Amino acid sequence: MANRREFIKISLYGAGILAAGAGSYKLVRALTKKEEKEIKQLGIDLKRTPTYCEVCFWKCAGWVYKTPDGKIWKIIGNDDDQHCNGRFCPRGTGGIGMYYDEDRLKTPLIRTEDRGKQVFREATWDEALDLIAGKIKEISSKYGPESLALFTHGSGSAYFTSLFKALGTDSIAEPSYAQCRGPRDEAFFATFGEEAYSPEITDIRDTKCLVLIGSHIGENMHNGQVQEMSDAIDKGASIITVDPRFSTAAGKSKFWLPIKPSTDIALLLAWMHEIIYNEYYDKKYVEKYCTGFEQLKAHVKDFTPEWAYGITTIKPELIRKTAKEMADASPAVLIHPGRHVTWYGDDTQRVRAIAILNALLGSWGKRGGFYRQARFSLASPEIPAYKQPARSWTDLFPGKFPVASSPVCNLLIDASIPENNPGHQIKSWFVNATNLPLTIPDQAKTIKAIQNLELLVAVDTMPMEITGWADVVLPECTYLERYDGLRASPHRRPALALRMPAAEPMYNTKPGYWIARELALKLGMGSYFPFEKQEELLDWQLKKAGTSLEEMKKSGVKNFDRESDDLYIAEGEEVSFPTDSGKIELYSAFLEQSGFDPLPKYVPHEEPPDGYYRLIYGRAPMHTFSRTSNNPNLTDLMEENSVWINPKVAKQWGIVNNQLIWLKNQDEIISTFPVKARVTERIRWDSVYMVHGFGHAQKQMKRCFGKGASDTQLISRVLEDPIMGGTGMRGNFVTFILEKSEKEVAS
Numbered sequence: 001m002a003n004r005r006e007f008i009k010i011s012l013y014g015a016g017i018l019a020a021g022a023g024s025y026k027l028v029r030a031l032t033k034k035e036e037k038e039i040k041q042l043g044i045d046l047k048r049t050p051t052y053c054e055v056c057f058w059k060c061a062g063w064v065y066k067t068p069d070g071k072i073w074k075i076i077g078n079d080d081d082q083h084c085n086g087r088f089c090p091r092g093t094g095g096i097g098m099y100y101d102e103d104r105l106k107t108p109l110i111r112t113e114d115r116g117k118q119v120f121r122e123a124t125w126d127e128a129l130d131l132i133a134g135k136i137k138e139i140s141s142k143y144g145p146e147s148l149a150l151f152t153h154g155s156g157s158a159y160f161t162s163l164f165k166a167l168g169t170d171s172i173a174e175p176s177y178a179q180c181r182g183p184r185d186e187a188f189f190a191t192f193g194e195e196a197y198s199p200e201i202t203d204i205r206d207t208k209c210l211v212l213i214g215s216h217i218g219e220n221m222h223n224g225q226v227q228e229m230s231d232a233i234d235k236g237a238s239i240i241t242v243d244p245r246f247s248t249a250a251g252k253s254k255f256w257l258p259i260k261p262s263t264d265i266a267l268l269l270a271w272m273h274e275i276i277y278n279e280y281y282d283k284k285y286v287e288k289y290c291t292g293f294e295q296l297k298a299h300v301k302d303f304t305p306e307w308a309y310g311i312t313t314i315k316p317e318l319i320r321k322t323a324k325e326m327a328d329a330s331p332a333v334l335i336h337p338g339r340h341v342t343w344y345g346d347d348t349q350r351v352r353a354i355a356i357l358n359a360l361l362g363s364w365g366k367r368g369g370f371y372r373q374a375r376f377s378l379a380s381p382e383i384p385a386y387k388q389p390a391r392s393w394t395d396l397f398p399g400k401f402p403v404a405s406s407p408v409c410n411l412l413i414d415a416s417i418p419e420n421n422p423g424h425q426i427k428s429w430f431v432n433a434t435n436l437p438l439t440i441p442d443q444a445k446t447i448k449a450i451q452n453l454e455l456l457v458a459v460d461t462m463p464m465e466i467t468g469w470a471d472v473v474l475p476e477c478t479y480l481e482r483y484d485g486l487r488a489s490p491h492r493r494p495a496l497a498l499r500m501p502a503a504e505p506m507y508n509t510k511p512g513y514w515i516a517r518e519l520a521l522k523l524g525m526g527s528y529f530p531f532e533k534q535e536e537l538l539d540w541q542l543k544k545a546g547t548s549l550e551e552m553k554k555s556g557v558k559n560f561d562r563e564s565d566d567l568y569i570a571e572g573e574e575v576s577f578p579t580d581s582g583k584i585e586l587y588s589a590f591l592e593q594s595g596f597d598p599l600p601k602y603v604p605h606e607e608p609p610d611g612y613y614r615l616i617y618g619r620a621p622m623h624t625f626s627r628t629s630n631n632p633n634l635t636d637l638m639e640e641n642s643v644w645i646n647p648k649v650a651k652q653w654g655i656v657n658n659q660l661i662w663l664k665n666q667d668e669i670i671s672t673f674p675v676k677a678r679v680t681e682r683i684r685w686d687s688v689y690m691v692h693g694f695g696h697a698q699k700q701m702k703r704c705f706g707k708g709a710s711d712t713q714l715i716s717r718v719l720e721d722p723i724m725g726g727t728g729m730r731g732n733f734v735t736f737i738l739e740k741s742e743k744e745v746a747s
């Protein structure tokens, strides 16, 4: 075994080998042959197992290395993977911390006192699953299977979704829809008949102009995207960043537009005005592929840069210059669709404006704009047909959110509270890998809904806030200790990636597939899981795909050729878009028929009261929201958040850098924990900014308990998007409390 000095040297092979141009984006690349040889000489076993990363949804494929005594040592990128190009981000390399975190859930737990008191006893798997199966049967026969809801996220979603569909419910929701990307999906569907996918089909590497509207590439460390942005900058692309905060991306930008929060639609309309009335738009493209141009032209007639200036505080000259910059790059221009887009409740319309702008500039389907995705279609084993639910989630509150194409978490929560008079009541939650109290805004409502349930089961790797409320807690092993479904995400080329266990599950934890199947067996639904072991299913699927599990264990990733050379729309190509009209719909007849504006409109939003500031939040590159805030490797990089305050405001309040303060919102909610002030010119005077995912109140997570403040706690006002149910979370205002009495702190 290597001595300490040698170990540091070895560590540097991982953490110190940094690549990617354009300054601050540091990514860890694969070992070279020479480095591998040197490490071997130091006695490190280089036997490696393939995985794809679970630290964020980018799912980069990598290799897990172990020490000779079988301990997981390091994760690095797989050179053949399109998602990461052989480089992991620092957060991904820190994924090992999930495995080593001593605060992990270790064995099944059954609640013994009142819900929320967090008094549990340890149980065997058999006992815990018997209890759940019995309660599910009881609730299902009493209220119907539609009263069972599943909240799910990540790789385990497929298994638990299959189980709940088999039970006969479609109340199966992912917070990634109504709390994150849903407005983007619906806006792009309404415009192009297709979504922006994950990873996004943004052709950043070849773009000449990238426009980021509240999208913080670099801070949201989505690996391939960060690398492509870096490459594009090196090749001379210009970046336009629209953000009330001087973000990392703003620091790389040719233009930074420090927009007044909540006014983005006004800027987008003014850009459309400039592009249409100066005839900058791609005429051939618009004529051939789009419909509704004349209505759009009439609609934006009065939305001049001068009009927008009064709303956005962005000078007309800057609006004109940036419109021209985009037009000069057309069609290799990309107004990024964003990811977490649930801001002000008019989010589908804002993203519609982004989609329309892309269409005007001819970037959809074009090099440097959006490419056409390809994905590998995996074979599915034969299973019985799922039961048709007698009542659907759309019957919970008929007519609400008519355009939502996926179940909406907040609707399921509302339907768990009897006073809301839902069409049918949700009586049980099965929560897989999502920490609802920190994921869904309006915590008080979530807790109220929980108190009305007859069963709450939480499956997780960590003792999150949600597990504290559960009746039964099921500890899942980490992604480094389990197989999962093959990754077949869309990209430029179809590809598959394998995740397999690098080590045996620690403690008494189990993989999600095993948990779902065992529960299915106890519920008499075993036929929906025909393969006893997940690896048997993977091997069956891989053989159908012309490879095998053995082969994939050696390569980790398999790339396939596209069926035809159609990454971009060819010059003059006839294209039928999957919309009702077969064209790109600038004017959306679909939205109009659904009772909404066919073209986006700017509607003013409420301003902060005197002495209050708009609360905006975002990501840090070293964390994935609340999921990683206890990770020992990542807390080393960032252990708490701070609140950004403009110096002018800080001076008025007498706040200095690093001072601990509390935040109080418009509904008198005060942050449980204090947060450090960061006094910086990088934020507008009318707003404050925090990184999401801190301020945990769960004592079992010793490293992150009480560190920083929770933005979710302060987001009690939710601006619902009437189109698809997205929970707009930027309509909250906070003020500062500089001191609290000892009693207040203790409470």
Ligand code: SF4
Binding pocket: 053, 054, 055, 056, 057, 058, 059, 060, 084, 087, 088, 089, 090, 091, 092, 093, 221, 222, 223, 224
């Ligand atoms: S971007 Fe980073 S954290 Fe996300 S999957 Fe890739 S390596 Fe993991």
